[in-house]
Amino acid sequence: MNFRTATVALLLFLQGVAWSQESPEIVLQKGHTSAVLAVSQIRSTDLLASVSQDGSVNIWDLQSRSIVRTYYNEDSKGEVVGYASATFAPDGSWMAAIDRTGTIRRISLPGGELQSEFQAPKRPSLATVPQNPLLATDGSSIFYSPSERISADGLFKFNLEGEPKGKLDNSVGTNWWSVGVGKLVVCDFDNLSVYSTETLDLVARSEVGGMAVAGVAFNSGGNKLAVSTLSGLKILDPETLEELADLPFAVDNAQNSTRVRPIWAGENLYAFAYANATKGQKLYRADFATSTTVVSDAEATALVGTSRTDGRLCLGGLGLNCFLVDPISGNKLSLEGDGGGFTSFALSPSGDLFTGGRQGDVKHWSGKTGQLLRTFPGLRFVTKLEIAPDGNHLVAGDVLGQTICWEIESGKKVGSIEGRQRYTSHDETAVTVLSFLDNDRFFRKAEKEPVQLHSLSGEVLDSWKLNGEPVAVDTVGQRLAAGSVQEVSLQDKRKSILDQRFDSAASALLYDSGRLLVGTESGSLYRWDYSDPEKKPELLTKIEGGQAVRAITADSASNLTLFSSGSTYGELVEVSRLGKVQRRVRFEGKGLRDLSLTGGGRVLARGANYTLQFYDRESGKKLGSLVGVRDNEGWVALESDGNFDGNSIGLQSVSFELGGQVYKVDQFLEDYLQPGALARLLGDTEVAKPRTPQLTASTLKKPPKVSIQSPRSGETIEGESVIVELRVSDLGGGIGRMTFSHNGHRLPESEIRRVGEGQYQVSVSPVRGVNDFSATAFEAGNTVESRTERCRVTAPNVEDRPPKLHLLSIGIDEYKSGLALKLATLDSESISNQFSSGLYVPGERLHLTNAEATLAGIRKAVTQIEQRAEPQDAFVLYLAGHGTVVEDTYYFLPHDANIGSDESLM
Incomplete structure (x- = not known):
């Protein structure tokens, strides 16, 4: 072992579905490419669903801010058909959408199973930028208007299986309409009318002449109706349409008379600027204390919006993807599709894999080890690549017509062919053919250009029309x-x-x-x-x-x-x-292209969403896949038996779908992260097959389900302490270790008290402002962790406690084993005496030296600080002493370390 003297300073800020298949799957997902039509939280989870005009439904994981699943609206030929409108069940457990052909489909979420399908009586009218939804639901019925403004075609009602249940005729024309609990409201040019969703009978009507209604929305209980106008917000009783509150803009509508749409978050009312407003518009908030509508600090310009149980608003618009806005803090969380993925590939005579990417990267992968050897830069969206017969040179072309030739061994660029400077049309510019005539010459063709023969330097040697x-x-x-x-x-x-x-x-x-x-x-x-x-x-x-x-x-x-x-x-x-x-x-596999045989006898193909798919040649069985993420800076190779490999960016960016749940990759790192996964997929028989049990839905130890019963997200809490009540349900794998975090600071497990069967409580001292609570639980083996359950509340009146800086400094000159240093104790003492920060008040300061710094002594000191630290605090750990690296992991040696072997150190 190679021991080294080490002085280490770490600043640690205290912080924190269902698809039914037997084998794990990992799929690279694109973002939306057209306007977002609807968004919704899925039940009370950290999953969000969004539907786009481009015919896609994205399921977003808010923890990783990534897409974990995409569903496409495909016809019988497998072609994607765009959506005209969409709506979600009140709890987000299913969605219904109508496509441009007039077909309405209802699917479960997040699983994507088809629940019902039927044809609308009339195709929808299509708008480039939708002003109003064509579909709405109260959870038990589906309502459909063929046009954005309910016209003479009327409004149709169906049950969830698609059976007609009534029609609301309208000869005037409607500006806005919305569905709530038992009520349907429509607003024409002169009247606001409320109908029963059960019978479609008129309940109430009121004249609204001159009100200039811009939007309407029911609260979750259905007992309040918000109406937005150019002068502010109003709240009406939906039974009588009597005015409950008038909330005019606190100042003249400084946002250029922008039309705003109302949106409820519990009993709080907000309004966001519609998508065709000026970019950077602020979110409006109903201030019931002053009976006005005021401008908040949060930016919110969107087409559609809804609220989450934690009080944040989910919005989607012409920006193609979605974002979350915290109306209290003003924080904005953008959800964007991944730009990674493979657009082309080639195999070298030695069995190595070369891939071209969406971002213009060309990568060289070892067929022997599966590891990434080199990245060749300089292109845009790569359309073709080819390897010379002797395996010494690589040529690649892109969507702009640019072509580069490299020497593979050195990575040196040996030649290039210029393309267009900017993208115009794929059919006019892209390189469509690359083929070597011999080791020194290659053919190249772009659309509307002749076939040309080039030298490796890019010189044109000949051409044929x-x-x-x-x-x-x-x-x-x-x-x-x-x-x-x-x-x-x-x-x-x-x-x-x-x-x-x-x-x-x-x-x-x-x-x-x-x-x-x-x-x-x-x-x-x-x-x-x-x-x-x-x-x-x-x-x-x-x-x-x-x-x-x-x-x-x-x-x-x-x-x-x-x-x-x-x-x-x-x-x-x-x-x-x-x-x-x-x-x-x-x-x-959908959309398979460029099927080829690898040197190891496997079938390799480009698959949907820019993935590479591997199959057994004899049986056709899928063996696994390779995906690129984060502009191909990250990658993951997954085998069908659950073993996987990848780099840190890739492993942090993807999730696995298995047995009706979505799991973070780090839940399987210990058992299933196996180097050489890509080499095994390519068919290299020299890479040993792991002996880990196959990971399937049947063998998976399912973690329990955790829910926060109290307080509810969005609540305002009072007092210097709050009891958080948890419920943990065993899903078959038993219940093991639990975690609870407050604003990202993990509390000691001893703070989680069991008060009944599956019932737990945690006492928390809230901080002023926003308080985020999160909880997880492991299965009995403590290897697979549940999805994180979150709750967000505000505490506006508690004492404002300044953040503290906690310090643990450790210096070891004398080791039980006989190892020795001279200055480690002195260094750690200096840090302990002098370390301070103007951003924090002093907290716990512990200093351990020599015999005090045993493994047990260090753990005791960390626990002592952990028990006193609060979410707003910071923790500095200073280490001075011997250390070593074992299998790429650094280990600091406590005073009583047993240095007999690597195993004894760990």
Whole structure:
């Protein structure tokens, strides 16, 4: 062991679904690409759902601020159909959405299971920027208006299975409408009308001429109706429409007469500026003490909004994604989709993997170890990449037409081809073909450009006016084919270009023994003897099912291998040279493209959401996936048995879906983080298979469910202490260790008192302002932790306690084992006497030296400070003494350390 003298100073600030599948899954998710139509908290969890015009539903994990699942509204062909409107059940347990074809689907959340599907009586009218929802629900019925302003088409009512249950006729035209508990309110140009959601009978009507209503909203109890106007907010009794409160703007509407939408958070009322307002508009707040509507410190410009149980507001708009606003503190939490992922890949002759990314990165992965070896920068969205036959050079092109050639071993850039300076259209600029003729020359083609032959430096050596892709090269016969299909000699440009047409566009080309094999978009395989221009191509076979042939390889003298793919699966088809289909293997997965064989005999493909998917060639079984996150600075490789590998950025950014729950990756680090996962996926047999038990929904030890019973999020609390009541429910794995944190400061477990079966209490001293409580529990083995349950309350009247600075300084010159130093004790004493901060008042200050600094003594000192520290405090730990590194982890040696072996140190 290599012992080192170490002086370490650490400043520690005190802080803190359901998809049913048997094997763990990890999926890279995109953000929305169009306007957000609706947002909702899912039950009382840290999950948020958002629905977009682009046909996607995102499930967000607020703890990691990442998307853990995306559902797409797909038709029978697997094509995504955009949504026109959406609505959520009051508790967020399901959503209903209508797409542009008029189909209404209701799905469960967060699981995504289809609950019901039916056709609306009329297709929705579509708006670029929706002003009003077309769908609404009270939890037991679904209401639908074909247009944003309820017109002569009326308002339709359905039960949750889609059966018609009534229609509200309207001949005037409605500006705004909303559904609450038992009530439906509509506002036309002159009247505000309330109807029963049960019978659609009129309950109350009031004239609103000149009020300029901008929005309406019921509170959660359904006994108050908020109305926003250009002059302020009003609260009405929905039974009688009598005015309960008039809350005019405290000053003239300084936000340029912006129309605002009301939104309730418990009994607090707010209003946010509509999306077409000036950017940076502030959130309005109803001040009941002064009977005015005032401007808060929080920014909130959105299309739609709702409130969470913790009092924060969930908003979504034209910014494509969502954000949370704390109306008390003004803090804003943005939720943005990930920009990572793989757009292309290539395999080297040695079995290494090269990937091109959405952010323009090209990465080199070892086929032997699975580790990332190098990143090649300089491009934008990478569209193609290729490796030279000898494995010495790499060439890649991007969406702008830029192309770079590197020497793989050194990473040196040896040549480049300029593209456009800015993005205009993918079809006009992107590099679509890269193919090496030999080790020193490669073909390149971009849309609307000829096929060009380049040197490694990028110099143009020759060109041919061939249209389209794919491209095939016959290096022996010196022939070139492209598109659907044109074929030409590379040696004699005087010879004319041969044209040939097939049953559909060519999608794969391969030269084979003086003939050209052509795969088509309709699943046909042709053989063309181009030496006889008058001879028609021979149809060898047509794949049943009609999926496009994406690639052709010649496995042996007698067989060909075709790779085909469509919207929902890919396929390997072995065909004899006489055209007889020998074997078909199916690979389940949406949007599979670029299917290829790895050097280890695995099938690799680009999958949905820019992932790479790995399959067993013989059985078609999915073996795992590789994902890139955070602009591909992070990565994770996951095997289907649960073993995974990745870097710190990747492991901190993703979650696993397993057996009806979403889990943080760190819950499985101890048992399932296994280096070499990517190498095993690529098929390297020299990388040992881990002996860990397979991670499945059946073998998983499920953690308990934790809920905070009292206080409720959004409450205002009084007094110098509050009792937080917890309920912990055993889900089959037993109940082990529990944690409770206050504003990120974890309290000692001894503070959590058991008061009954599954019932616990924690006594907390709140701080002035916002107080965040969070709790978790482990299963009986203390290895898998539950999702965090959170609660946020405010305490405006408690004593304002200034933050304290706690210090534990440790210096060891004399060790029980005989190790010795000279200045560690003196250094730690100096820190103990002199360390201070103008931001904090002094707190606990403990100084341990030599025999006092045993493992037990250090633990006792930390516990002593932990018991006295409060959430607003800071803790400094100063260590001076011997230390060592074992398996990349630094260990400080206490006075009584046993230095016999690495194991004894840990």
